[in-house]
Amino acid sequence: MVSKRKKEMDEMGLVTTKEMFAKAYNGGYAIGAFNVNNMEIVQGITEAAGELNSPVILQVSKGARAYANHTYLVKLVEAAVQENPQIPIALHLDHGDTFELCKSCIDGGFTSVMIDASSKSFEDNIALTKQVVEYAHAHGVVVEAELGTLAGVEDEVCVEAGHESYTRPEEVEEFVDKTGCDSLAIAIGTSHGAYKFKASQCTRNADGVLVPPPLRFDVLEECIKRLPGFPIVLHGSSSVPQEFVKMVNQYGGNMPDAIGIPEEELRHAAELAVCKINIDSDIRLAMTGNIRKYFAEHPDHFDPRQYLKPARQAVKDMVAHKIQYVLGSAGKA
Numbered sequence: 552m553v554s555k556r557k558k559e560m561d562e563m564g565l566v567t568t569k570e571m572f573a574k575a576y577n578g579g580y581a582i583g584a585f586n587v588n589n590m591e592i593v594q595g596i597t598e599a600a601g602e603l604n605s606p607v608i609l610q611v612s613k614g615a616r617a618y619a620n621h622t623y624l625v626k627l628v629e630a631a632v633q634e635n636p637q638i639p640i641a642l643h644l645d646h647g648d649t650f651e652l653c654k655s656c657i658d659g660g661f662t663s664v665m666i667d668a669s670s671k672s673f674e675d676n677i678a679l680t681k682q683v684v685e686y687a688h689a690h691g692v693v694v695e696a697e698l699g700t701l702a703g704v705e706d707e708v709c710v711e712a713g714h715e716s717y718t719r720p721e722e723v724e725e726f727v728d729k730t731g732c733d734s735l736a737i738a739i740g741t742s743h744g745a746y747k748f749k750a751s752q753c754t755r756n757a758d759g760v761l762v763p764p765p766l767r768f769d770v771l772e773e774c775i776k777r778l779p780g781f782p783i784v785l786h787g788s789s790s791v792p793q794e795f796v797k798m799v800n801q802y803g804g805n806m807p808d809a810i811g812i813p814e815e816e817l818r819h820a821a822e823l824a825v826c827k828i829n830i831d832s833d834i835r836l837a838m839t840g841n842i843r844k845y846f847a848e849h850p851d852h853f854d855p856r857q858y859l860k861p862a863r864q865a866v867k868d869m870v871a872h873k874i875q876y877v878l879g880s881a882g883k884a
């Protein structure tokens with residue numbers, strides 16, 4: 552089993568996150584995990600990573616699979632691997648919610664899966680995670696699990712900002728021991744989407760822009776102490792750059808009080824044990840802002856290549872920025 556699977560992965564040129572994380576942990580940087588939904592997104596991300604010689608994780612959600620189809624996404628990623636042979640690329644399932652979904656991605660060419668059973672009880676989370684780990688490891692695939700819940704929409708469960716539950720550090724050792732998972736996503740105050748915090752949780756700066764509450768580095772440090780050498784993952788880590796929120800709003804959009812996680816905080820987390828940082832919303836925002844701008848400036852154009860070209864370039868620029876100034880993974884291929 553392992554050898555056949557391993558052979559297929561080798562043929563595709565995809566890698567697991569094992570070695571990437573070990574190097575990132577010791578090197579004080581993190582690998583960007585970017586969500587992919589179509590060709591322009593795959594190209595934008597991997598062109599940036601390729602030019603900057605950075606390892607990268609391309610991740611696919613259940614929704615991405617429903618939108619673009621498993622085979623199309625795998626083949627697009629395969630093409631990206633072929634075009635960028637100099638960098639390690641992993642293909643990861645984001646927020647798998649059942650054993651069957653994880654199995655289907657393991658059987659279907661992914662090198663890494665997340666089983667997110669964080670909305671279940673501690674015991675049920677352990678049981679389901681363990682089941683996925685056993686199948687995944689028998690097929691040469693690694694597993695990310697999660698403890699704690701983020702605010703925002705996650706696993707089709709909507710947790711209102713202010714009602715998230717931070718990871719309990721006293722649970723992490725038992726969880727990792729019993730499940731055998733390869734990395735652990737924790738909740739320290741990051742949140743999914745472009746509206747990460749309620750105004751009532753924030754202060755405002757001189758420009759009237761919301762300033763979010765700081766991440767709980769005390770919780771992270773406590774987890775690190777209990778899991779020395781073990782890779783930690785942060786979800787909900789878009790920074791929602793105000794330049795793009797402004798662009799969206801200037802060209803007909805309406806995204807009031809959209810804010811994200813400050814880049815300095817993510818940079819600090821990457822220097823610690825955080826080895827994987829998940830970014831999706833920033834890519835969406837960069838594409839949408841640029842497409843809106845393009846439409847406003849060229850109302851007579853109707854060829855999708857015309858507006859998808861600057862959108863793809865915006866993805867590339869965004870990812871290049873993250874690699875250089877947030878993740879610290881440039882030149883680490």
Ligand SMILES: O=C(CO)COP(=O)(O)O
Binds near residue numbers: 786787830833
């Ligand atoms: O965590 C994510 C994907 O799993 C993405 O988070 P953002 O919504 O902050 O980009």
Ligand SMILES: O=C[C@H](O)COP(=O)(O)O
Binds near residue numbers: 586705743
């Ligand atoms: O965490 C969720 C990711 O941003 C994926 O979002 P999605 O389920 O809308 O594809």
Ligand SMILES: [Zn+2]
Binds near residue numbers: 667700
């Ligand atoms: Zn979750």
Ligand SMILES: [Zn+2]
Binds near residue numbers: 646743829
């Ligand atoms: Zn997530």
